[in-house]
Amino acid sequence: xxxxxxxxxxxxxxxxxxxxxxxxxxxxxxxxxxxxxxxxxxxxxxxxxxxxxxxxxxxxxxxxxxxxxxxxxxxx
Numbered sequence: 001x002x003x004x005x006x007x008x009x010x011x012x013x014x015x016x017x018x019x020x021x022x023x024x025x026x027x028x029x030x031x032x033x034x035x036x037x038x039x040x041x042x043x044x045x046x047x048x049x050x051x052x053x054x055x056x057x058x059x060x061x062x063x064x065x066x067x068x069x070x071x072x073x074x075x076x
Contacts (some may be wrong), residue, residue, distance in 0.1 A: 033061040040064060 030037040044059045057063055 027041055030061045034063050034064050 026041065027037040030040045040061060043064070046057060048056075051059065058067060
């Protein structure tokens with residue numbers, strides 16, 4: 001990402017820059033899937049510890065969006 005090159009120098013360390021890049025990737029992926037990144041990340045962080053490994057794919061943004069879309073009509 002060309003616009004981020006200069007910003008990574010303020011991350012404090014290479015490890016900090018790696019973490020910032022990962023977080024920005026997660027946020028951008030959520031936005032590209034028309035998902036509110038804060039809502040998605042909050043739900044993922046709340047559920048990830050309790051979810052079996054075989055169901056982790058449900059937390060991917062595109063899967064999460066489809067599951068949430070199915071839950072809305074059921075709740076109404």
